[in-house]
Amino acid sequence: MRAAVMTGDRGLCVYAITRGREWDRVTFPEMHAGQSPALISQNGLGLVAAEVDLALFGGVNAESAEDGLLARLAREHDAVVRAVFDHEPVLPLRFGTIVTDTAAARRLLDSGHAQVSEWLDRVANHREWGVRVEHEDTDQRSNVPLTGISGADYLRMGRQSQMSWQKRASTVQSLHIELARHATSAANRARPRALLDATYLVPQANEDEFRAAAARLHEEVQRLGATVHATGPWPPYSFTRIELAVH
Template identity: 35%
Template structure:
């Protein structure tokens, strides 16, 4: 096996327009970015780099994916390249750590997935992704009842009553969150071409105060971004205990898909 493999960031068109800007980019492992063109005259290309093979062999990759520092560095480089290319043309992002043995193998995959890649690029043209997260903050108690006197209760009964009151407060907050989610989704769908629901984030990934209860993505035409952001941001105004966070615009990560008949290479392992 060669000391280097081909790491692919995205599929794009307009190879002529991308050649000069991508030449100045650095990607994973600080490697220069280049274009791998297909054999058809349709300007379809992989945006790629040559990276150390030893880091992307199956066993090594499994270890690396448990190393948060390594994973963060790779993710930042991966997304940095995609976002830079997305300012020039429509991109179809590939999964993190998608690698092939060499440029020739990557070209074979590009040619083999040509129809699917072309269809997805056409669908994503002039669209961007917006992220929408909803958080609940149980410390905020919408319409919560006041404390119940417990002077005449035994310690055990007082404890049980307190727990019931706490549960009532949490139920109120989650009902408010459901109401907010319905409003936000209705506002988002007015402007979006597509909608994807992701697993809610927990712990350090949640990225903010409160509990993440909705983690969605919307594919929005560029000319409707301002309306989308304004309506979604304010869709839950007045709902206590709920916070809506809107981020973007991004390259359409959530609306990309792997080529048909993907192998272990498309899963991110070095074949």
């Protein structure tokens, strides 16, 4: 969802869309951006929003410090999404998305009702997991002085290094396919030095099998000289590709 540019002093910061059947059980952290979030309901859907002072968001794009305002607001956004996610299926919205008022929030829900309902059904009882595998620089030639080594030996070491890299890549790809078997959807992003940087939308009923497969990935790939980083569970940030017009 794209963010709106507002000109007034106050607006509604929107965090997520949900159904809100168990809204009374949701407990939010202390809010820096504004009031505690409320649920704006419309035709069976709910928009999680809080009234905020728009001046807070005026200059955050230029700020990058981990303890700065931008970081604090982003962490707060994630905390709100997670609080709802603990009880309800949730579609996280882009950080900094603002609507003018409650009427605009309801229009937003009406405009994308069918699409949003379909996505909520899709992510219900699912959680997102991430797995990243990075290869270490194991090229033997980079650590060997060129004096005293023949050209044939140097080329042999290069072939061995290339074969080792290819074996790691093949093993990771096979295990990515196995991980994806336990997921409803998977996304693999290309990143420098990464053999795998993937996210998985996993049914909660499949999480034990998914985690066992991830443990095998960890053991097998580490033996081949790569490092594995697993994260989760997360709200389905990577699997809610919705675009709604914000007015």
